[in-house]
Amino acid sequence: MSMVTTYLSWALLVLGGFLCVSGSVGLLRFPDFFTRMHAASVTDTLATGMILVGLMLQAPTWIVFGKLVMILVFVLLTSPTAGHALAKAALHSGLKPLLPGKGGKIDADPRPSAGGV
């Protein structure tokens, strides 16, 4: 029993850590603001969730377990909302998403990259 939960917990922790790293890579490499934000917010929500569930499996007492559940609920509520607010603010201030052009290729964007702001 304890063996299974330990392995499961570590699998979740490692997978969560991997997703964190992949989200960061996406944040650096994706072409425009919206795809970068997608990489950051989507993988972060999943990665944080996995890490928290992995920690829950190792929680020594029920109080620690309950606190981790509360953190998970908080993250699941706030992280997508923050992503939504960010995307909405970008759209509101006139930043358009990069869309595929006629040949299915992404149009070259004359604007400087928005990721630095």
Add this chain to the structure above:
Amino acid sequence: MESFIHIIILSMLVTTAAAIVRVKDLFAVTMLAGIYGLLSASFFVLMDAHDVAFTEAAVGAGISTLLILTTLSMTGRFEKAAENPKSNYKPALALTLVTVTGALLIYGTQDMPAFGAADAPVQTHVVPRYLNDSATEIDIPNVVASVLASYRGYDTFGEVVVIFTAGIGVLALIMSTVSTAPVALRASMEEHVILRIVSKMLIPLILIFGLYVQFHGEYGPGGGFQAGVIFASAFFLYAMLFGLTAARKVVNSNWVQALAALGVLLYGSVGVLAMINGGNFLDYNFLAQDDVHGQHMGILFVELGVGITVASVMIIIFFTFSTHQQRDGEPD
């Protein structure tokens, strides 16, 4: 392994500080300052200073970022360009000053004991008494809370008075230009349905968490300062999403100003009550029949006073800044 993480976090701190100096966009600088606060908080956690880390996360990364953003909406987003002939930008003098001060500080560290040395004054002076006797004298699990609220009660009283003075200062400087007439609500936040719904779900939780931090400070990280800041942030969230007019219906500014004073008064009254009962100022042993019980009561009320003052002053500063900005008609 631990020193490896220390090195990573400290180099990230240096990088963030360098970026703060280089970047001209003040919004980005504010966000970087928030990141700096979070990194410091992580570093404090690694050093096992959980109370300090909590304060840094709540104050350094949380509320000060918000207050600076509110200030920026009054002043403008970009730093003045150095090339602008009208700006009196003279880096040489500042650089000399910083270099000399830094050199003096580094020279001063030569006289200090090595980091973590066993014979350093910080390990030998009063800390052994706090660590050894706190369990019997004060009998609360969190030694930080007993040092902050009881052994160092004067210092904390001073800090609360400083915060109260800051609130008075902001009111004295800006309040005179603010009319009490209700101001028109900006419509820009009207359509943010998702933000409004999520924040409506979160605000009660934030308030309950603030109360938990307030009254759990004797048993774990937390206390009046963090609790006040968390409590105030719920009001900030409401004001930002539902507009100042709606928020003013919730928060009566006269009451908040009275509460800011009431917190300091509560703190001082505990001290005076101890004097009336025959002890020294803020000597909680005299508050109840037995010493430990008196300490518990003293710490509870003192922390409550801190929490009330901090929350009220934060709300005062935020509302004064936002009202001022709105009245000036500064576009978003």
